[in-house]
Amino acid sequence: MTDISRSHLDHLENHSIFIFREAYHAFKNIAMPWSMGKDSNVLIWLASKAFFGRVPFPVLHIDTTYEFPEMLEFREWATAHYKLNLIVKVNEDARARGIGYETHDPVTVTHELKTVALQQVLAEYKWDALITGIRRDEDPTRAKERYFSPRNAQFEWDYKDQPPEFWGQFATTSAEGEHVRVQPLLDWTEVDIWRYIQRENIPIPKMYFARKGKRYRSLGCSPITKPVLSNAATIDDIIAELEITRTSERAGRDQDHHERNAMQKLRAKGFL
């Protein structure tokens, strides 16, 4: 007798695949930002599941020029491995104006090198939807997100008037200049991501694993991303660690904590 029960991870996987396919049908001109982080790589994996072994749209890396060298190595390897159509974008203008962590606060730099860079590349390619890897459990503002979340031409997120979303029916239109953020990982938690990486054997950068008593729990720009104290050298160790920890995942990400409600402000302005 074939097993007819489904686990929590099966539910998450099935629903994410459903969302990918709805997005691909509704928006022909779409792209998927890819940070090479763990969630991003789960996205690539789920896209491959949705589209039977391929990612049928471009994958976008917003390169802040403050990337960890190991992440860039991983980028090259994975691009070839998954046969990705990779687009790399740098906000050259902001770098030319001297915007950088050496001289500016993290909220400003993140806004310029990530959000503005995204605006620039979006204006160039005119994508009408972006597939993102955000999760509800990462941050209180993300807990209010929708699977299909419209952004206006200024990239603003109108969290006070979000479209209703139920029974697998989503906001699938975007007007000129607008785009829709499609968020297939919204229901996943940090530990779900790790359990899925383990179950599926998904390649991820080595920086997540402890070296000399430290590991990265969340990866961003090198100057403002701090490792956490940890001896978790395997996925099993990481899962065990997450089962008992009560510190937040993004605690090592400076831009979130620069000021009160920093994340809300960043996100209302278009940050993923």
Added chain:
Amino acid sequence: MADPKSAVRNPHLKIVFVGHVDHGKSTLIGRILRDTNSLPEGKLDQVERACAAEGMEFEWAFLLDALLEEQKQNITIDTTQIPFRTPGREYVIIDAPGHKEFLKNMITGAASADSAVLVIAANEGVLEQSRRHAYLLSLFGIQQFCVVVNKMDLVDFSEARFREIEREYRKFLGMLGLEPRLFIPVSARLGENIVNRSEKMAWHKGGTVLQAFDQLIPLAPPTQLPLRFCVQDIYKFDERRIIAGRVETGTLKPGDELVFSPANKTSVVNSIERWKANDNSLAIAGDSIGITLREQIFVERGYVGSHQKDAPIETNRFHADLFWIARQPAQLTHLYSARLATQEMKCQIASIEQVIDSASLERTSSNAQQLTRNEVGRVVIYTRAPVVLDNHDRVPNLGRFVLVDNGTIVAGGIVHGGVYTDRATVKSKNIFWSEGKITARARAAQHGHRGAVVWLTGLSGAGKSTIAQALERELFQRAMHPYVLDGDNIRHGLNSNLGFAPQDRVENIRRVSEVAKLMADAGNVVITAFISPYRLDRQRARAIALEGNAEFIEVFVDAPLHVCEERDPKNLYKKARAGEIREFTGIDAPYEAPADPEIVVHTDRQSVTESVATILEQLLPRLRAEPPMKH
């Protein structure tokens, strides 16, 4: 301690919390999170410090209010979903706001919940929203309810007051056909009966809120219901033609014979396709899969695969309970889009039979003209094209739909009272909507499709006429407006003065092109079946069609000469070989094959059904009145 494996194994239970404004819903959630150690480290301190800095008194609700506005205005703006766990199980709490936009926000989280917690303040008792929320949740199909009577500290933990509320609310829920599992008296602010039993309310024997949660049962995947496989898309990334979709209900395995509605075509499942999956022998409710079929029939997004003995209803008129979400009221004359599973079609609210007051459950006025925000109406819906559905009480997934206006969901609806035996007798009804000036666009909107010229070209005996007629039937069955132009109906009338001399042949095709243009401009799908051997003639036909703003689709009906000659249905090849007919295409006159036709069918390798399926697959998307779900 929890077995970590059990969390991987078991689906998480989703509980939506609703209640009248100020009845303490957020306080209850905040307390549950704290008392189960689910808050991030330092979060409580951080909120307490923030409150002190702003000169505000600490509120548990602030733990949940993520946004600056929410903290300042002290209201929850939008639905929040928060994971938490007990030793027994993992949960997701859905916190739905109770203010005026509650329906829009509540349904977003609540529609997928396994169960609901209704919060009622002991001092205020059952209020309008307490009733309205329960009614709407029952409409969404939620079956399991817990009622938490909060703020017991404000009524001196009085058992009499608790019983009074319980009696009143049970009576109301009974009218909805709901039986709440438990009523629990609590004080969320003081933590009484949340995680720990209250000594102040020793009279309560029913357990705590957390114990109640652990008794709730997660919704099982509906594998016992009839199969409904809803097609999302057709992928041809490689040599496989994969029909991608989700098994909404039931189960599916290779070898099953499926009937696809609304076309009513059957084929056998050849394989289940999943990338990097161990077991492709069975797909069950909830699975996102692909399938391949043994016989290539036409299938597109929106089609529903089922087993023959348990097929869904196919209709263009049905009854529904409609709950209205948008600020703009529902209008009887307005054209909406209905979306049901992956189907989308134009529709109209034909009549509003009753408006139901969701707080009193009183049914008001027959034949209302409109439905306003947060109202529920019993309505009749007419759809432009056939819709495949089920009664909600039989197959919920195919018994619910949304109405969309300008890309925004304006209403949700529950189907009821459909008749399953009706299926074979459904005919398309003529329903007219006023659309103003008669433009090509308006015609397309009324016809449900655009006008077009489908130009079949190929050798005599290649199968043009047979395919043209089969294609015409297929389109006609879809309530479209096809018409075939061929030698039979052109040569004997319009072109009866033309012979077979070269200049007459050119004129023949020119007239056919002009007639096709006019008919396409009138909104028809014109299918022409002429050898039309010269590239130049076909190019002119295309130019003429384009002048008339009609889409032109060239279909190369391809079969090798020897195959056509063997078929020779009208003995024309024999006559040509014998010299009885001169300048016969393929024998002593050239056939210029299309260089870049929109569609090619190979009738030496494809059956008529397969050829028509190939054409439909590429033709139907081009005929849509407007691109689906695009602005």
